[in-house]
Amino acid sequence: MLKSMTGFGLARAANTNISVSVEIRSLNSKTLDVNLRLPKNFSDKELEIRNLLNQILERGKLNVSIDIQVIGEVKPRVTVNTPLVRAYCQQLRETAIAAAVPEDDIFRLAMQLPDAYIYDTAPDENAAKDWALIQETFKQAALACDEFRIKEGNELSGKLTEYIHKIGTNLNAIATHDPERLQNIRTRIRERIAEVVSDEHFDPNRFEQELIYYIEKLDISEEKVRLKLHLDHFMEVLAKDETPGKKLNFISQEIGREINTIGSKANDAVIQRFVVEMKDELEKIKEQSLNIL
Incomplete structure (x- = not known):
């Protein structure tokens, strides 16, 4: 299940002593970064809350605010x-x-x-009950934020699928055009061979080496296969992994390498246009994948 790191959660609760409101706002981050300040009388519980947020939200920059209001008469300590x-x-x-x-x-x-x-150093008889309420309110706010992330993640999944599909469409267009490109290359090579062979300084051994190098330099068959595999892998991870953000980012880097190599090796204006389209979609993928848990 894909989750965005952008989220919002709000929870409210009350007992006979206090009313509690907890608000969590989440943004993308490589790690869990929690901005939290508990009331002074509960400051020793901060680690508990951080662990709770870590269990539910895992990663992201969290801005957490809490408001506690006392109900009824306050007994001075x-x-x-x-x-x-x-x-x-x-x-x-x-x-x-x-x-x-x-x-x-x-x-x-x-x-x-x-x-x-x-x-008054006697234990506050309401402290345990109040803390249980505060802790549960934090949990409900975190769960609400997580639900928000899931909803955002579903929208992200649709966008990423669309971007990958467009790259695949351009890759198919390249594959369709490639035979014509190769035929043009063969024609140019034949013309060049005719010129070179007629030269009195023609060296057949060196010519053969340069010809092989030239053909290998222009061949994009392997790059097309690898790019298709990376696109399939991306979709597989998107569908199956629970927290695919980092992995999708790595795969998108591999996709970028293959697209760049195709662009540099093809030496063809038509293919360059397809490459530009693929790069445009890839930038969208990279931008969105940074916000995926």
């Missing part, structure tokens, strides 16, 4: 040690009077003294 602060204020006031100094900012000073605050 820090309270003022009122009796102790009152005692601090009393002592500071008495000291100021005894020392005959102003009593300014006594309360501020008292709040800076040891144990002026009481920190």
Whole structure:
């Protein structure tokens, strides 16, 4: 199943304590690149979320945002040690009077003294429930993004099939025209042979070597066969592999080599036009294959 690396996923959920919204936007990347910032009280869970995203989305540049809203009254985790602060204020006031100094900012000073605050270190009974909700919301957003990628992948598959078909059509046109090209080459060779043989400095051995070299240089039979095999291989990988992106990119490079070789060896204006058409379709394939998982 072909998947694009372009995707979008949004999920929302809530319990009696919090409401959660997670949004994932995905772009193409050679690796998994996650841009994520969890709330401070859940920052130690970031690796868990990254592993979850890796399992579902595998590769791509992910921009992840999360919004958490507290429902109802919030119980503070820090309270003022009122009796102790009152005692601090009393002592500071008495000291100021005894020392005959102003009593300014006594309360501020008292709040800076040891144990002026009481920190609730007991485990938050809702933390586990809230984290389970957050984790599930991330999962649903990732699955939604994956579904988006599958839909985009189906569209990409259709485009790539069309591009490969057009290259194949041009290859067939080259194969149809090639006998005429070869006949033109034979005619030129015969004319050239007639000129060379009549030359008094004619060297038959060297002429034979150059003739063989010339014929091999212009022969595109092997390139046509290899190009057809690469096109078939591309379609096979496109249909069967679950994550074919990198492999399709490699195959498209091989397709490009054969097209370039045909263009350079053919030495024919008609074939050059077909080669230009094939190169145009190949560029589209290369561009699209970079966005395939």
